[in-house]
Amino acid sequence: MMASALAQSAARGAFFTLSAQGARILLQLLSVVVLARLLTPHDYGLLAMVLVAVGLGEIFRDFGLTSASIQAPEFSDGQRDNLFWINALIGAALAVLMFAASWPMAAVTGQEEVLGITQWLALTFILSGLATQYRANLMREMKLRSLAIVDVASSAIALAAAIVAASLGAGYWALVVQQLVTGTVILVGVVVAGRWLPGWYSRRYSVRAMVSFGWNIVAANLIGYAAKQIDTVLISFRFGTSSLGLYNRSFQLVMTPLGQVRSPLQAVALPVLSRVQQDQPRFETYVTSAQLALGYLIGIPLAILAGLAEPIVSIMLGDAWSDAAPIMRMFAIAGLLTTVSFVGYWVYLARGLGRELFRYTIVTALIKIVCITVGSFFGLVGVAVAFAVHPAIAWPISLAWLSRVTPMPQRRLYLGAGRIIVVALAAGLAAWAGGELISGAGVWAQTGLGFVLGLIAASAALLAPAYRRDAGALWAFIRLMLVRSPRNTSF
Structure with a gap:
């Protein structure tokens, strides 16, 4: 009964948090539209x-x-x-x-x-x-x-x-x-x-x-703050303000909204994981479930975004910004990879592993600096590719690092991440193919068809039993959002 109540509280908390974040994003857009005038x-x-x-x-x-x-x-x-x-x-x-x-x-x-x-x-x-x-x-x-x-x-x-x-x-x-x-x-x-x-x-x-x-x-x-600035510093010094503008605008289109959706969920995940940290089986179940929820619900849209980078850039920024499309595609891929690995950060916090997080942050910061520096020798797109390569290298290291200091369901996390990446790849390729198929029909038609085909490709994964089990778990979580929590969460 306590487990059910906690799960329901977590689901309702996620519902309120995501709803509030959606409202805040709309208010931010309204702020841009009105105050900019x-x-x-x-x-x-x-x-x-x-x-x-x-x-x-x-x-x-x-x-x-x-x-x-x-x-x-x-x-x-x-x-x-x-x-x-x-x-x-x-x-x-x-x-x-x-x-x-x-x-x-x-x-x-x-x-x-x-x-x-x-x-x-x-x-x-x-x-x-x-x-x-x-x-x-x-x-x-x-x-x-x-x-x-x-x-x-x-x-x-x-x-x-x-x-x-x-x-x-x-x-x-x-x-x-x-x-x-x-x-x-x-x-x-x-x-x-x-x-x-x-x-x-x-x-x-x-x-x-x-x-x-x-x-x-x-x-x-x-x-981490210093490491986040390395790409901006290198681009500004090596390629100038125009290139920096392309890079920064692509970042704002993908990574900033991603952070606005993903980070607030920590307000839900951290107290839940902290409460169950002494119950290792339940802790592992919550960690793997959180990875699946983040990976599917955020990763699939990001993969479709990567596949439709060209028409979406044209719609959002205009034809003059077409050079931003490959950069935005790399940011979408990076967003998918960082989302899959984001639960590791929650584990560091829930377990109170501050010192271990500090040491790991030094390692991952050095990895990012090396990746970005090497990528800068291949131009602006090279920096963007390096930005996406960094989480692909850092995540396995993070999981191994965590497993040395606290029990972690490594196999379940790797398998879950693999399923997420496979279905995301299928959705992204289908979206890209749909856009290319009617490339002469206009960017809105490309985006619409690509989006539909991407969702169809992702849905086709339900033919496999493993994906049906994942979908069942996600649907159960969504149903918990739609019923009243047994806890008193009134204002």
């Missing part, structure tokens, strides 16, 4: 400069304590209160540092407007620092419906505030208002949903192990 590219450029520093600070602001509190097998109210004050103090310290850095940032960028933007956005660290453990507690208690409502409401209210400010002629300040309103609404929302107030910090409740775990997460994230 009220503001200038210069306004967005100013904000982007400052958000680079904000993104780096966010790694330190959380300090890995969200994951630390969620994965902890035992977690007292006193420990929660202590982590609240640690996150709040880190947020305040980052706000002071950000404020102090505003003058050198304005001098380095040569944009005096950066000074005011940086000083005001420093407040976001205080807001997010206060909200961190409230969000973590909602995730730990599987109150994902409440969290979904807060996230969607914050995006909608902030967008409305930005539109009003931009309409009144606020210029780039409208984007600053959007950031600050988002942080404020999130803080108010999670406090109301959390229904608890922190007590004073007490040394009676030790959080040393959690802080140690968090420090390893911070170190791993910093290395």
Whole structure:
């Protein structure tokens, strides 16, 4: 009965999380459409400069304590209160540092407007620092419906505030208002949903192990952040801004939406895996099921996208961007491979393997740097190919690395990944063939026929018993989403 309730809570949590993320993506598109007509590219450029520093600070602001509190097998109210004050103090310290850095940032960028933007956005660290453990507690208690409502409401209210400010002629300040309103609404929302107030910090409740775990997460994230920039740096230096624009736009079309769909599922997966980590058979079942769900539901659309790269680029970006098609195809392949391996990251967090994750991140960062460097000798497409090759090399290493420190269902994961890749390959090839078959009929017709043929090819896999079993498991999970959870997840 407990297993059934947990599975149902996880399914409902996934439903609310995906629904909220879909709503946020729609709001982001609306933001682009509306604000782009009220503001200038210069306004967005100013904000982007400052958000680079904000993104780096966010790694330190959380300090890995969200994951630390969620994965902890035992977690007292006193420990929660202590982590609240640690996150709040880190947020305040980052706000002071950000404020102090505003003058050198304005001098380095040569944009005096950066000074005011940086000083005001420093407040976001205080807001997010206060909200961190409230969000973590909602995730730990599987109150994902409440969290979904807060996230969607914050995006909608902030967008409305930005539109009003931009309409009144606020210029780039409208984007600053959007950031600050988002942080404020999130803080108010999670406090109301959390229904608890922190007590004073007490040394009676030790959080040393959690802080140690968090420090390893911070170190791993910093290395990962640096590794993520290697392709951008090499392209900008070796091939110039035009090539970088092609590469970056292709990345934004594939990898950014993928992250918006995939990463929020961690809010569902991490508390579930943490709860069952002492029950190895159930833990392995959840891990393999998560891989199948991610692989099929995300991997098949990515494979079809890879097959239809040319017409989709023409539709989304225009004919002038046709050189982006092979790059986007490589990103789609990379997205499929990273999605198949994404559950490994969840295992590191759920098991509290912060130090092992840090060491593995160093290894995979070095692999990526080598791949990208070698790929750069073959031009822009070579860099994109290297980007896709990297996860193909890193994933088996990750699985072997994990298996050395914690029990892992290696055979089931390899077989599951193999089935996913085979059906994705069939769908991608069918989509490509459909597009080529009517290449003279226009990009919309190519995309439509290719999409249909890709889905037919993927569905044909159901003729095999193994795929029918996988489909049965996925359908059971979807049915759990559609029934009311036995837990009280009301706002």
